[in-house]
Amino acid sequence: xxxxxxxxxxxxxYLVCPVCGAGLAxxxxxxxxxxxxxxxxxxxxxxxLLPGNARPGTADTPEMVRARDRFLGAGHFAAPTDLLADxxxxxxxxxxxxxxxxxxxxxxxxxxxxxxxSAVGLALDISKHAARRAARAHPRAGAVVAxxxxxxxxxxxxxxxxxxxxxxxxxxxxxxxxxxxxxxxTVTPSPRHLGSLVEPLGILSVDEQKTARTDAAVAxxxxxxxxxxxxxxxxxxxxxxxxxxxMGPSAHHVPDELLRERLASLPDPLPVPLSFVLSVFRRLD
Numbered sequence: 001x002x003x004x005x006x007x008x009x010x011x012x013x014y015l016v017c018p019v020c021g022a023g024l025a026x027x028x029x030x031x032x033x034x035x036x037x038x039x040x041x042x043x044x045x046x047x048x049l050l051p052g053n054a055r056p057g058t059a060d061t062p063e064m065v066r067a068r069d070r071f072l073g074a075g076h077f078a079a080p081t082d083l084l085a086d087x088x089x090x091x092x093x094x095x096x097x098x099x100x101x102x103x104x105x106x107x108x109x110x111x112x113x114x115x116x117x118s119a120v121g122l123a124l125d126i127s128k129h130a131a132r133r134a135a136r137a138h139p140r141a142g143a144v145v146a147x148x149x150x151x152x153x154x155x156x157x158x159x160x161x162x163x164x165x166x167x168x169x170x171x172x173x174x175x176x177x178x179x180x181x182x183x184x185x186t187v188t189p190s191p192r193h194l195g196s197l198v199e200p201l202g203i204l205s206v207d208e209q210k211t212a213r214t215d216a217a218v219a220x221x222x223x224x225x226x227x228x229x230x231x232x233x234x235x236x237x238x239x240x241x242x243x244x245x246x247m248g249p250s251a252h253h254v255p256d257e258l259l260r261e262r263l264a265s266l267p268d269p270l271p272v273p274l275s276f277v278l279s280v281f282r283r284l285d
Contacts, residue, residue, distance in 0.1 A: 007135075008047060010120045011142035014097055014158040018049045018151070045135035046143040048128065049153040059127035065105060067247035069133060071240070072107040079232050080165075080187055080276045081111045087228075087280065088161050088185055089115035096160035097122060099177065101148055102167020104130050106137025108187075109163060113138045122159070124152065152177055161185065166248075169214070175221040175283055184222055184281040188214050190229065192275035197241070201262050203250035211277050222281035230276045238263045241272065 008026060015024045017033035024031045024039075031039045031047050041047050060068070071077070088098065089112055096119040100109035103123035113121050121141035123134035128145050135143035146153055148168045154177040162174050165187040174184055191206045198205045207213065215224060236244065242259055245251065254262075 007045065007139060008041065008142040010140060011097070011122045014122055014155055015047075015049070015144065016153050016155055018051050018146070018153045023155070024153075042128075042132070042135075044132040046128070046131035046145060048131075048145040050126070050145055050147060051150065060104065060125075060130050061127075061251075062129045064247055064251050065127065065129045065133060067243045067251070068107075068130075069105050071243045071247055072105065074240070076234050076236070076240070076244070077274070079274075080230055080278070081108055083228065083230060083278055084108055084163065084165070084185060084187055085111035085115050087226075087278065088112045088163060088183075089119075091183060092116045092119055092160060094118055095120070097158055098161045098163060099154065099159035100124065100134075100163045100165075101152075101170075101174065102164060103134045103143070104165075104167075106134030106141060106143065108165050109134070109141055110138040112161075112163065113140050119160075122154070124148065124154075148173070169217045171218040171221040174218070178283050180283055180285070182283060183225065184218070184283070186214060186279045186281070188277050188279070190275040190277050192231070192273055194244075195273050195275075196270075197245070197272060200266060201241075201245065201250075201259060202254055203245055204248075204253060211279075214277075214279060218281055221284055223284055224279060225282045226280040228278045230274075230278065232274045234272050234274055235269045236272050237269045238266070241270065244272070 012026045017037050019037045020035045022033040098121045100123045103125045106123050109121045123143040124146045131143045131145045148170050152173045157179045160182045162184045189206045191208045
């Protein structure tokens, strides 16, 4: 784990100024471009490269980030984490750059870097609370606050692999920043994911066309190269289930008190279906 912004030194040459697009250089306590635009490095080690008019919108809250850190740290999503890390690292060669778009706590990026000892990682997330965690997730990773729906503060062709787990997909920008020989790896939930919890807890369900919509979102920029489905079941206590719900978008819709009232009527522990789709996309010319 790292405690300052020094590891941005490994990834700063992949970054560009979000104002003018010029390259960025690492200075004491900040980043600066040739045009004089400067960006502070927070004491937690991340840099904020959001334009001044950007709004965080539905960025992860501190509570959501803490929930995600607890749940993922407990190993409940070990299967998709390991599968993703194995698939990404197997295709990397030499000193590669792995871009995690929508990195959250940096959990998945850290797993990839553990299996790719010559690679460095760049974690992007619109939540500064998530970036604080991601900045300390791995000694070869740097974290940046950025909006995935805007031009990414990343050089053309900088990334050898892009990882996108339960996060928005900006196909045009992913295409721009990905090396022509690189690949985009997305992890999405299938309609079966958490299915038994939807009705009793009133949480959001997964669209039956989720995978098709993922393909449509990147069409014209990427072509599907491989796809794997991963099914498992977790036996979770009420507390663990509340943490699971609290780390995702349902946290915006079901207040914690109401969630715990609904959980009280369910078995403790209870079986929860976990279902993921890992898709690998190749960049189109």
